[in-house]
Amino acid sequence: MSIEARHITKTFGAFRALDDVGLTVPTGRLMALLGPSGSGKTTLLRIIAGLEQADYGSGQVLFDDADVTVRPVRRRGVGFVFQHYALFRHLTVFDNVAFGLQVRPRKERPDKDEIRKRVGDLLRMVQLDTLADRYPGQLSGGQRQRVALARALAVEPQVLLLDEPFGALDAKVRKELRVWLRRLHDELHVTSVFVTHDQDEALEVADRVVVMNEGRIEQEGTPDEVFHRPATEFVMRFLGEVNQFHGRVDAGRVAFADVELDAGDHGRLAGPARVFVRPHEWEVSLAAPSQAAIRAVVKRVQSAGPVARLELRTAEGALLNAELPQETLERLGLAVGSEVHVTPRRLRVFAADRVPPTPGV
Amino acid sequence: MAGAGGGHRAAPRPRSGMSEPAPVRRLLIAATLVVAGCVLVLPLASVFAEALRGGLGAYLASFRDPEALAAIRLTLLVAAIAVPVNVLFGLSAAWAIAKFSFPGKRLLITLIDLPYAVSPVVSGLVYIMIYGANGVFGPWLAAHDLQVIFAVPGIVLATIFVTFPFVARELIPLMEEQGTEQEQAAMTLGASGWQTFRRVTLPNVRWALLYGVILCNARAMGEFGAVSVVSGHIRGKTATMPLQVEILYNEYNHVAAFAVASLLAMLALVTLVAKAVVERRAGAAAAQITTTEVETEPQRREAP
Numbered sequence: 001m002s003i004e005a006r007h008i009t010k011t012f013g014a015f016r017a018l019d020d021v022g023l024t025v026p027t028g029r030l031m032a033l034l035g036p037s038g039s040g041k042t043t044l045l046r047i048i049a050g051l052e053q054a055d056y057g058s059g060q061v062l063f064d065d066a067d068v069t070v071r072p073v074r075r076r077g078v079g080f081v082f083q084h085y086a087l088f089r090h091l092t093v094f095d096n097v098a099f100g101l102q103v104r105p106r107k108e109r110p111d112k113d114e115i116r117k118r119v120g121d122l123l124r125m126v127q128l129d130t131l132a133d134r135y136p137g138q139l140s141g142g143q144r145q146r147v148a149l150a151r152a153l154a155v156e157p158q159v160l161l162l163d164e165p166f167g168a169l170d171a172k173v174r175k176e177l178r179v180w181l182r183r184l185h186d187e188l189h190v191t192s193v194f195v196t197h198d199q200d201e202a203l204e205v206a207d208r209v210v211v212m213n214e215g216r217i218e219q220e221g222t223p224d225e226v227f228h229r230p231a232t233e234f235v236m237r238f239l240g241e242v243n244q245f246h247g248r249v250d251a252g253r254v255a256f257a258d259v260e261l262d263a264g265d266h267g268r269l270a271g272p273a274r275v276f277v278r279p280h281e282w283e284v285s286l287a288a289p290s291q292a293a294i295r296a297v298v299k300r301v302q303s304a305g306p307v308a309r310l311e312l313r314t315a316e317g318a319l320l321n322a323e324l325p326q327e328t329l330e331r332l333g334l335a336v337g338s339e340v341h342v343t344p345r346r347l348r349v350f351a352a353d354r355v356p357p358t359p360g361v
Numbered sequence: 362m363a364g365a366g367g368g369h370r371a372a373p374r375p376r377s378g379m380s381e382p383a384p385v386r387r388l389l390i391a392a393t394l395v396v397a398g399c400v401l402v403l404p405l406a407s408v409f410a411e412a413l414r415g416g417l418g419a420y421l422a423s424f425r426d427p428e429a430l431a432a433i434r435l436t437l438l439v440a441a442i443a444v445p446v447n448v449l450f451g452l453s454a455a456w457a458i459a460k461f462s463f464p465g466k467r468l469l470i471t472l473i474d475l476p477y478a479v480s481p482v483v484s485g486l487v488y489i490m491i492y493g494a495n496g497v498f499g500p501w502l503a504a505h506d507l508q509v510i511f512a513v514p515g516i517v518l519a520t521i522f523v524t525f526p527f528v529a530r531e532l533i534p535l536m537e538e539q540g541t542e543q544e545q546a547a548m549t550l551g552a553s554g555w556q557t558f559r560r561v562t563l564p565n566v567r568w569a570l571l572y573g574v575i576l577c578n579a580r581a582m583g584e585f586g587a588v589s590v591v592s593g594h595i596r597g598k599t600a601t602m603p604l605q606v607e608i609l610y611n612e613y614n615h616v617a618a619f620a621v622a623s624l625l626a627m628l629a630l631v632t633l634v635a636k637a638v639v640e641r642r643a644g645a646a647a648a649q650i651t652t653t654e655v656e657t658e659p660q661r662r663e664a665p
Contacts, residue, residue, distance in 0.1 A: 073549055086542040088546075088564075089543075090564040100550035
């Protein structure tokens with residue numbers, strides 16, 4: 001089932017959580033709503049679920065072209081997974097998962113054996129069939145979240161909505177679960193939306209990513225698109241580390257630090273600009289390259305791990321971060337104090353005519 | 362915690378800083394026991410001693426008196442009405458306060474506490490002002506041949522008033538702490554409002570509710586002040602057990618007075634035991650919830 005949200009505005013008192021937001025999730029896709037806290041992503045998810053209503057008179061929510069804007073949450077057929085699981089702690093794992101089936105009206109309710117079979121299947125799917133008689137208090141965080149997911153899937157939802165599903169888990173469990181969620185989605189193909197503030201999670205798991213900031217959508221696209229072709233400065237900064245410079249674009253050339261380079265696609269901008277280079281997109285060399293390059297001194301080398309991280313100080317005194325493969329570091333023989341030339345393999349330029357948005361952490 | 366660094370305390374406090382020297386400790390414990398003995402245990406024991414002074418036969422004969430039996434019946438009736446009413450009210454008030462936000466919410470919470478703050482005698486008098494012969498509804502009630510004051514309805518109303526906060530007060534903090542996430546989860550799973558209440562909300566507060574009921578019941582059966590004002594002390598008709606004790610005592614019928622009083626004392630003991638049991642069960646339930654929260658500390662994002 002596809003999901004569409006149109007012109008959604010939501011205010012809490014004076015705070016505008018969502019500002020005329022529109023969103024389409026095609027059938028069977030797994031979409032991530034990514035943004036810092038306060039960007040409105042959870043509010044949007046809750047409005048889709050029906051746990052929250054858009055401001056009076058604003059907006060519509062459609063499931064497969066059916067307007068569900070005023071349909072109460074319990075009739076929307078959504079599976080919702082809460083950040084803190086929201087398991088019924090007085091019920092066993094089995095009864096938690098069976099809940100959605102047991103509350104159905106008598107004539108739609110499967111009989112006891114059928115319920116037992118379906119819950120058993122779900123618990124096997126989330127690999128918790130041996131823990132059916134435990135209470136939520138006796139499970140680890142990752143297990144609880146899998147119970148929550150099984151419980152949401154038990155009602156065979158047309159739409160699965162997950163609010164920071166792994167936010168409360170430690171890093172390792174979180175990584176395992178997101179791989180697992182992706183696999184599960186590939187099996188079930190239920191249209192899914194999940195909210196996260198973790199860009200790795202969004203980029204790794206989702207088919208499409210919606211980057212949100214201050215109640216608006218900054219960009220929507222595939223993980224590749226939003227990462228490699230950020231539409232706005234905010235997206236650029238939010239999805240990974242950046243080195244930022246103040247510069248100028250003039251006649252197709254961009255000048256920043258002490259270099260002037262071809263502005264490429266960004267050449268049509270003119271005037272003051274902000275220039276961004278990701279740490280791994282620096283070309284670092286010992287000899288001066290043919291192209292204009294920034295001269296810098298290595299201040300710090302952090303080489304534990306597959307990628308070496310360098311902290312460089314330019315002749316102007318600015319600090320740069322660069323990332324190099326270990327082999328390159330060894331080949332160049334770089335150490336603290338080495339003098340190097342750096343030039344961006346790739347850069348992104350945004351007009352500096354508005355106040356830069358600051359991504360929250 | 363005031364520490365800006367937020368670091369862990371380097372070492373546990375030295376033990377001597379935590380506990381008093383042994384003689385002081387013993388003295389404090391002994392003093393506590395003596396005071397508790399004189400103030401709490403001795404009077405309770407003397408109730409039973411006085412009641413049995415004339416022998417077991419006289420003690421039991423006190424309960425064959427129709428007036429005593431009427432007082433016991435009336436007390437049970439009043440509690441049987443007041444407790445369910447307050448359960449109903451307490452649940453709905455706690456539900457409204459914990460699960461919704463509305464204007465006047467804080468005021469309502471304060472109002473629920475009013476019976477704690479006001480003297481029971483005053484609450485009794487207020488009912489007379491409202492329902493008495495010269496009260497606001499007095500003429501209307503008289504015209505319809507309804508008697509509230511100096512009759513059972515007045516006693517019930519006064520009892521409900523003084524026991525008003527007991528259930529609500531137990532439930533509100535717990536339900537506020539639990540929030541609404543489990544209810545929301547139930548609704549996304551298709552549960553109706555009633556199903557959500559019965560299958561999710563009620564089981565989560567059952568111990569607090571029971572605790573409130575026990576306290577509410579003890580107070581409903583033991584209330585004297587407010588009931589005394591509205592009852593009119595009509596023997597065999599509007600005298601509850603506490604009032605009956607007073608009537609008998611004023612007539613120097615000590616054995617009978619203390620016999621009825623011993624029932625109230627036994628009620629108190631039963632209440633204490635029930636309260637302890639419920640507290641222990643609720644404590645166990647809370648411990649389970651605490652372990653639930655341990656691993657749900659939100660993680661910081663690792664990336665920049």
